[in-house]
Amino acid sequence: MHRFKDLEIWKRSRSFCSEIYSITSKFPESEKFGLTNQLRRASVSIPSNIAEGSSRQSNKDFARFLQITLGSAYEIETQLLIASDLGFINNEELKELSKNLESIIKMTSKFKSTLK
Template structure:
C-alpha cells in the first residue's frame, strides 16, 4: 500500500485539478452541464484514482487504477483542444494546460512502470 498524500503525482494532479476548475469558470454558462462538467469530472478523476489505487493490496490493482488515470488525462487533453476550438480558452491557456498535463502523464507512466507485480 502506498501513502497517496506523499506521492508527487497525486500532489501535482490535485493542483492541476484546481487549475482546470479555474480555467472552466470562464466558460459560457451554457456549457455548465457540457464541457465544463466533463473537464472538471475528468480532472477530479486523476488524483482520485491515484488515491483509490494506492489503497489496493496489490501493485497490479494499483497499476490498473493508474491506467484509468492515464485515460482521464487523455480525455482532458481532447476536451481542452475542443475548448480551444470553440474559443473558450486561448492558445496560451491551452499550451499551459497541456504542458502540465503532459508532465503528469509522464510521471504517472514512469511510476506505473516501477510497480512490481
C-alpha cells in the first residue's frame, strides 16, 4: 500500500486539476454542461484514481487504477485540443497545459511500470 499524499504524481495531478478549473472558468457559459464539465470531471479523476488505487492491497490493482488515470489524461488532452480549436484557450495556454499533462502522463506510466 502506498501513501498517495506522498506521491509526486498525485501532487502534480492535484495542482493540474486546479489549473483546469481556473482555465475552464473562462469558457463561455454555454459550455458549462459541455466541455467545461468534461474537462473538470476528467481532471478530478486523475488524482482521485491515484488515491483510490494506492489503497489497494496489490500492485496489480494499483496498476489498473493508474491505467484508468492515463485514460483520463488522454481524454483531457483531446478535450484541450478541442477547446483550442473552438478558441476557448489560446496557444500559450494549450502549450502550458499540455506540458504539465505530459509530465503527469510520463510519471504515471513510469510508476505503473514499477508495479509489475
